[in-house]
């Protein structure tokens with residue numbers, strides 16, 4: 001479904017992404033791991049069109065999306081969350097998701113009222129699927145940090161994506177919230193048939209959940225393989241044991 005082939009991105013002289021490659025099959029849960037500064041967020045920005053690669057190719061659903069602007073990549077079916085939650089703090093939880101549902105349907109103002117009921121059902125369905133329907137009336141800013149991250153996933157789902165890209169979905173969460181969130185992500189992949197690509201700096205968190213793991217190191221792909229193979233991989237062990245993962 002997604003094929004990233006040798007992409008490069010520099011900031012001045014610094015090669016943040018230096019020939020990274022990645023492949024994601026439909027329905028798969030793929031993790032990108034690597035230490036802080038490995039280039040994970042930059043790689044995601046290249047995939048979703050926030051940044052453009054200087055070299056390389058990105059194919060999504062049989063279409064070359066390498067040079068497409070972010071909004072068109074989003075319309076083709078890739079939705080994302082950010083490392084720092086991107087929500088409307090003063091709107092209700094419900095409204096945050098409803099706005100996303102309506103904008104995906106490209107409803108004009110005139111159609112707003114007409115489409116209202118449909119959007120309500122869809123919004124409720126999404127809030128239920130991520131387990132925060134009981135908090136629909138809360139203002140988004142009043143949610144716990146963990147629930148704000150979950151809300152961000154719900155907003156992304158409002159775009160009816162084929163693929164969900166999550167940048168450190170468990171960052172700043174307690175161990176309990178982390179376990180619950182990873183369970184939720186796994187459930188979304190299995191029950192909703194979503195393809196999920198996420199990055200995570202904590203190796204332990206991903207090994208139980210991901211079907212495929214890409215290890216990033218200094219902007220490059222060290223390896224992409226099953227969790228067992230990655231665990232046994234010599235180059236990964238050297239990179240980790242070398243103290244880079246402190």
Ligand code: ADP
Pocket residue numbers: 011014016034035036037038039040041042043
């Ligand atoms: P990760 O998400 O794996 O922690 P990032 O992709 O955020 O890594 O960053 C990779 C490297 O690129 C880091 O050294 C970071 O400082 C640098 N970098 C990222 N974005 C920018 C930018 N906009 N300008 C300059 N340097 C950047």
Ligand code: MG
Pocket residue numbers: 040041042083167
């Ligand atoms: Mg990052």
